[in-house]
Amino acid sequence: MKKLVLVAVAVLLIGGGAYAGSPYLAASNLKAAAVSGDADQIEANVDFPAVRDSLKSQMSAAMMQKLNSDPEMKDNPFAGLGMMMVPAIVDKVVDAYVTPDGLSALIQGSKPTDAKGSAGSTNPNIEYDYEWVNSVRFRVNLTNTQTQQAGLALVFERRGVVTWKLVKVDLDDSFFENDN
Template sequence: MNRRYIIVGAAVVAVGFLALYAASPVLAFQGLRSAAEKGDRDKLEKLVDFPSVRDSLKSQLTVAFNKRMSADPEMQSNPFAGIALMMIPAMVNTAIDAYVTPDGMANIVKGQKPKAAADPASPPPPAEKPKTSYGYTDLDTFKVTIDSADTAPMDLVMRRQGFFTWQMKRIDLPADLLEGDPK
């Protein structure tokens, strides 16, 4: 009879471990959302890899601006287009560095538009809570889509940092925002 209890106990522990392993990214996102709502900058710093998020946004926006400039017929005939293309990365870097901060990240998670670090005015809360959907893309990558009335849907990409720990590594901007009509 003791053997049966050991087997049942081991099975319960294994199922609990697997359930916690599978639910850990949802719990991490809930922690991220809670930190955003409470304004807990220290927790946000731990849950978001800010250099990685900044780099991913900088590359996405630089590519999108370059495509738009190259596709714009007015820019193709403009003698200063080359100078503008060279200035795009510097402008994107400055903008991303100003907006991808703990406060800006808190606004994104709450479904609001991010604000620059120097902007003291806090945006009003959205009329309704943003819709979130999520799922694994592989065992170590989890994607949370935030869709609110104030912003276009964005994908927050989280990566596993151990068995149960997750950190946001990237924000994928919507394709229609990146590939939109330059007019």
């Protein structure tokens, strides 16, 4: 009877450890795939349609806010036309840049710089902080340790018991600033 109890406790501990540790492993695997440029591994860990949708809504909102807050656009008769074109422009840009290479660049702390989504220079000063959002969501916050500036966040969602996929990239405000 004692052996049965010990086996049951061991199974519960191993299962609980796998359940609790699986998002950390998924985030670590995605980071390693980004660093090594393993497109197949990135594709296996990312729900691309969900990531594209999240980025499209964030970028559309940011562009609309910039257009609305620009004093030159207030009296511009073409401002309304520009606002109508924002969703189409954002759709094309996001579709072009949300690729394994583009996500690899973002995960490594740089911006995609060309239409293939390839990275500019990789930022070696990125720190990854992990946190549970709830029982089915896990968040990885990227921070630049050199400037102490918060960066983007990667949101993973549970798919099954121990499987996680990247479903959202939360962009920070500095992403929309010009590097000039």
